[in-house]
Amino acid sequence: MTGNGNRWTPAARAVRFVGRTLRHEWHGIVTDPLRQLVRRGLSGIVLAFVAAFGVILFHGLAQHPGGRRLVWHLGGVTADLPLWLALLRTPVSLYVPALDLPVWAGITQLFLAFALAELVLGRARTLAVAYLTTLAGTLAARVMVALGPGRWGLGLPPEAGRILDTGPSAAVVGLFTYLAVVRRAPVVFALTGGSMVWESLAVPNLAGREHLIAVVTALVLGLLHGRQPPVPVRNRADLPAQGLGTPPSPPRSGPPAPRPDPQHHPVPSLRLLP
Numbered sequence: 311m312t313g314n315g316n317r318w319t320p321a322a323r324a325v326r327f328v329g330r331t332l333r334h335e336w337h338g339i340v341t342d343p344l345r346q347l348v349r350r351g352l353s354g355i356v357l358a359f360v361a362a363f364g365v366i367l368f369h370g371l372a373q374h375p376g377g378r379r380l381v382w383h384l385g386g387v388t389a390d391l392p393l394w395l396a397l398l399r400t401p402v403s404l405y406v407p408a409l410d411l412p413v414w415a416g417i418t419q420l421f422l423a424f425a426l427a428e429l430v431l432g433r434a435r436t437l438a439v440a441y442l443t444t445l446a447g448t449l450a451a452r453v454m455v456a457l458g459p460g461r462w463g464l465g466l467p468p469e470a471g472r473i474l475d476t477g478p479s480a481a482v483v484g485l486f487t488y489l490a491v492v493r494r495a496p497v498v499f500a501l502t503g504g505s506m507v508w509e510s511l512a513v514p515n516l517a518g519r520e521h522l523i524a525v526v527t528a529l530v531l532g533l534l535h536g537r538q539p540p541v542p543v544r545n546r547a548d549l550p551a552q553g554l555g556t557p558p559s560p561p562r563s564g565p566p567a568p569r570p571d572p573q574h575h576p577v578p579s580l581r582l583l584p
Contacts, residue, residue: 331496338493343429350429357433358425362417364405365478372406381406389451389516390471396452400445406477408517420478423485430489439531443484446527447520448475454519466516476520483521484528491532503528 347354368385371377385402407416427436457465483506490499503525510518 387475440481443524487528
């Protein structure tokens with residue numbers, strides 16, 4: 311019996327490790343965001359509503375010829391555009407969906423990604439991660455087209471420069487990957503970032519490569535999450551002359567007020583009587 315117990319010990323440890331990992335991931339991806347949602351209400355997922363409404367609006371406009379031209383001039387990004395114009399349109403391109411993809415499935419993923427990120431990361435960091443991952447894919451597409459077809463296995467033909475950018479899908483992939491890294495959620499990473507890596511390898515088109523760049527960018531940002539630059543040590547001569555562990559004296563807002571001088575009363579002197 312002891313031998314059987316020792317033989318199954320590694321398997322039991324593996325099962326316990328998987329169970330702890332899944333419980334930690336469930337708490338970080340589901341339980342904690344739900345608590346934040348209950349505490350903050352719908353105001354905690356404003357970005358998710360704005361993103362979903364923006365995609366629905368631009369998708370509806372793109373169904374008409376005039377609206378399609380308007381959507382293109384506002385948020386259409388391709389690799390053959392001037393750089394300044396591509397940078398100007400990139401924030402709006404987060405809401406321009408690809409016309410050949412099912413929009414409602416994309417809206418669901420977009421809403422979930424922005425909602426989870428806003429509840430876990432906050433609005434500022436969510437917007438930063440979404441924008442930086444999208445911008446990284448956009449700039450990488452320009453580099454691939456500039457390299458030319460077959461160059462280093464990354465180059466693309468000039469025709470790829472006229473393909474519309476990925477739009478909100480790169481932001482969705484980036485947000486899910488970033489969340490998976492900072493919350494240590496391997497299942498979420500396998501379903502989102504890992505699937506994008508497989509897609510880029512199976513179908514080596516421009517969209518797959520931009521998604522792969524978004525995943526790599528989100529991985530780097532996630533690994534740098536919470537790290538602070540080291541504080542430079544000042545010269546020893548600049549250190550205050552006080553013992554270790556002694557709290558520094560509070561700074562003075564101005565010179566000390568002068569104390570009033572004590573009133574001097576004249577001391578009566580003894581006068582000799584005549």
